Amino acid sequence: xxxxxEQEFDPTQSSTLVNYLRVMNHVLQKGIQxxxxxxxGAVVPIVxxxxxxxxxxxxxxxxxxxxxxxxxxxITLALSIALGVGRLASIEDLKAGVEDRAYRLHxxxxxxxxxxxxxxxxxxxxxxxxxxxxxxxxxVVGSAAxxxxxxxxxxxxxxxxA
Numbered sequence: 001x002x003x004x005x006e007q008e009f010d011p012t013q014s015s016t017l018v019n020y021l022r023v024m025n026h027v028l029q030k031g032i033q034x035x036x037x038x039x040x041g042a043v044v045p046i047v048x049x050x051x052x053x054x055x056x057x058x059x060x061x062x063x064x065x066x067x068x069x070x071x072x073x074x075i076t077l078a079l080s081i082a083l084g085v086g087r088l089a090s091i092e093d094l095k096a097g098v099e100d101r102a103y104r105l106h107x108x109x110x111x112x113x114x115x116x117x118x119x120x121x122x123x124x125x126x127x128x129x130x131x132x133x134x135x136x137x138x139x140v141v142g143s144a145a146x147x148x149x150x151x152x153x154x155x156x157x158x159x160x161x162a
Contacts, residue, residue, distance in 0.1 A: 020094075023101045028081070033118050033145075036073065044069060047065055063134050066129060066146070070138035070139060118147075
């Protein structure tokens with residue numbers, strides 16, 4: 001095999017724990033992405049309206065808006081972890097179940113691309129928060145989640161149907 005060829009991915013060669021963690025990594029990524037989407041789509045408009053009613057402009061309100069997305073993301077993360085653990089606990093043959101899911105996640109090109117776009121968005125959102133906002137934990141998490149949502153949007157907007 002040449003150096004440019006990818007070695008065949010075989011989750012049966014990994015422990016059940018490693019495959020479980022692969023699946024939970026996916027669940028965590030979806031939780032962050034959901035936090036960004038829900039935060040930007042539902043929470044930010046409400047918080048922005050309330051900040052506007054207090055007489056604050058966008059520049060003054062931005063840290064509060066980012067923190068609200070961060071808090072939303074912590075909630076969606078907690079929910080996604082609970083749902084993921086619950087779903088995996090309901091699998092009759094855990095070893096075969098996580099092997100199958102790890103295999104399907106590995107070879108799902110659309111999912112891999114969406115996650116890559118979201119990860120780039122997370123880095124960009126986090127960097128922007130640190131550079132331009134008071135970098136509290138909630139603001140950085142919120143900005144990272146907003147970046148993830150932007151990455152998912154970019155993925156959806158630019159994907160080609162097979």
